[in-house]
Amino acid sequence: MSTIIIDGKKISQDIKDELKKEVEELNKKEIYPGLAVVLVGNNPASKVYVSNKKKACEYIGIRSFSYELPEETSEEELLNLIDVLNKDEKVNGILVQLPLPKHINEKKILLAINPKKDVDCFHPYNVGLITIGDLDGFLPCTPAGIIELIKRTNIDIEGKKCVVVGRSNIVGKPVSLLLLSNNGTVEICHSRTKNLSGICKEADILVAAIGKPKFITADMIKEGAVLIDVGINRLENGKLCGDIDFENCKEKAKAITPVPGGVGPMTIAMLMKNCVKAALMQN
Template identity: 55%
Template sequence: MILLDGKALSIKIKEELKEKNQILKEKGMQTCLAVILVGNNPASQTYVNSKAKACEEYGIKSLVYRLDENTTQNELLALIHTLNYDDSVHGILVQLPLPMHINKNLVLESITSSKDVDGFHPINVGYLNLGLESGFLPCTPLGVMKLLKAYEINLEGLDTVVIGESNIVGRPMATMLLNAGASVSICHIKTKDLKLYTQKADLIIVAAGCVNLLRSDMVKEGVIVIDVGINRLENGQIVGDVDFENVSKKASFITPVPGGVGPMTIAMLLENTIKSAKNRLN
């Protein structure tokens, strides 16, 4: 069994990005990412802080807007509108989830596609589905693809199962795998017999937010397992969606949690932001 070490790979990628960002600085371009947080969700605050820290560490200017829970939808849209027309800002990210009174889809659509470094805008989704590299790809699925490539895992012809159908991970993940030549099944909460799919899979990517969803009896020998899940147990321990202790005994490759996909997501956010700044310069 080989651990897919996203932490180590992300550090390598970030150092390469640091050099690219320095070249942009020498040309007079200060890369800038604006992050908007609405409300006081503890997990969201942690994510925003980690993104701001990563930006600072690698020479990217970070603007963090912390808005009150009661911020209206129009106030949020007005801020995004201002950032859309600010030439000094190259990436705009609205931290999810948003309060219930705000229409998430409307907010995500309001971010101009050229600054949508999360890759959620319909235009960027369209580029992905057409297999084009013109737009921005969602950070977590992109990080998974980079991780698989770094370990020279050939996806062509692999029977693959993606567990989770979210627009953030599951659906774009499946599309990227299809574009890479894999055969893909998407499973979700309404799937009748999950085990029927996973037992035959060469590659399983789990992004459901459910502790121990994938167990040893559900996988075959030599399976490749990517665990995107992040769950906090009552004792404070962070675990994924996979029964790591037992599934790892059958896997050929597997990601740890933490230290697998999470660090790669941050690295891809920085990569997309620098890509946006480079586009602006050109």
């Protein structure tokens, strides 16, 4: 049995194509989804993300409004802009690109975004809905992308032992909640977990999101496991790799995501999905 290499590029393209058709239908009803992206400062990685988000909007037919502010923008100025965008009916989704410069309180900014326009799903209101199992609103982009990858590869989550390595608010915790909502039996591991290797070895589905290159090795997984790699690490030779040792693990796995080209492309596709959902909810 050969291992399935889960193609995130293809699956994310399928989602974008579906959204493109949906937006064409919405346009006929005079609904025009719009996304405002706010970038403060000149973080090179953030600039790349923002430009990729713009390209995805253009492809799907989502109007994109871009605000590129200088590094020295004050917290008050940023809060004022968010207030304007909250009130603007053309803007269905607001995304403030993180990280923000040190002098701006990230928490305060995320709280200021209207939860109905919080397409990144970072507002405590939206996170709270997921915690109580209400998945009708926005879903956090990377975790939702992971669930799509699993489902669109025809892998059943129900009743499976799911191990998540990493407990960040962006991936680890929310993906655990989504796996749980899909009837997986979930265990979360982190830097203080005892017998991490033994727990990983029991996983039917293993999600690695810890930011340590090639941390999960073949001796830590069981035969026929599904491996989802959220890590993006740059090696000394400049190449990208994930948190899972891909070459070492792929022979043993039933299915595995590559890095790059696995989870990465899904994040923007799911952001676009949230944006279209926002336009529907607001109209």
